[in-house]
Amino acid sequence: MRGEGWGEGQVSVVTPTLNAAAxxxxxxxxxxxAGIVREVIVADxxxxxxxxxxARTAGARVVVAPRGRGSQLAAGAAAATGDWLLFLHAxxxxxPGWEHAVGAFLTAPEAQSRAGYFDFVLDDQAFAARRLERIVAWRCRALALPYGDQGLLIARTLYDAVGxxxxxPLMxxxxxxxxxxxxxxxxxxARCLASARRYRRDGYFRRPL
Known part of the structure; x- marks a missing residue:
């Protein structure tokens, strides 16, 4: 059963959580x-x-899964009912405006044979944050390696096909x-705003890039 207050869209958002109340x-x-979100699954x-x-107050559906992002994301995907899955970290x-870019992605030719990711942006005005954003953009262009903090939009059929x-637990x-x-x-x-909290705590260039 879907949570309350969402639309009749095609996209199921899946978010893994662990003590993410703040x-x-x-x-x-x-x-x-957004109009395109069918439901939000919080995989805790x-x-x-x-x-x-x-999560429940916001109308999301909560599923409990073994701790570890891979297990939690898999459990959330299994519970989702949408034709498209959007995996987002907590x-x-x-x-704002992301739904228009996603809507265009969904209707593009061969959309169901591709997976999409957002551009990475940090909620920090520091020079180190801008530098890291540029490095991430290069990594995506040169190595084709978007990470989970950029989201992943993928058709259910393609998600199942690749396993x-x-x-x-990581990676x-x-x-x-x-x-x-x-x-x-x-x-x-479109851009996805990520919390810089972990980078400020651990050091911008001590975390894996």
């Missing part, structure tokens, strides 16, 4: 009113805070993207 409400609010790995309560949200997310995004391959990856043409 950031989840704003990110779910960014999805509301055993949060001890108010993550599940906030600390990332598409910027979906595997139960990996589950890279694993799936590599199975898709360069020819089946494309920019959506």
């Amino acid at each position: 950031m989840l409400p704003a990110n779910l609010a960014a999805l509301r009113g 790995g055993g949060s001890s805070d108010e993550t599940a309560a906030h 600390d990332c949200r598409p910027e 979906g997310f595997r139960p990996l 589950e995004d890279v694993d799936l993207v590599r199975r898709l391959g360069r020819r089946r990856l494309a920019r959506i043409g």
Whole structure:
């Protein structure tokens, strides 16, 4: 059964969470009113805070999964009912107008044979943040390696054909993207705002790029 308050769109949004109560409400609010979102599935790995309560209040459906992003994303995808799946991390949200770019992506020729990703933007005005954004853009162009904090939009049929997310605790995004391959990856043409909290804490260039 779908959560309350969403539309009749084609896209099921799947978000893995673990103690994400502080950031989840704003990110779910960014999805509301888009018109193309059918439902939001929050795949929780055993949060001890108010993550599940906030998700339900926002009209999302909560599924409980073994902890680990790969397992959680796979469980969320299994519960989703849309023809398209949009995987979004809990600390990332598409910027206003994203639904128009996604709508164009869905109706493009051969759309169901491609997976799309957002451009990576950080919520930090520091020079290091701009530099990292440029590095990520280069990585996507040169290596065809968008990461999970850029979202992944994929037709259910293509997701199933490549085997979906595997139960990996980390790098589950890279694993799936590599199975898709360069020819089946494309920019959506909209930006996704990611939290810089982890980068400020750990150092901008100490985290994997």
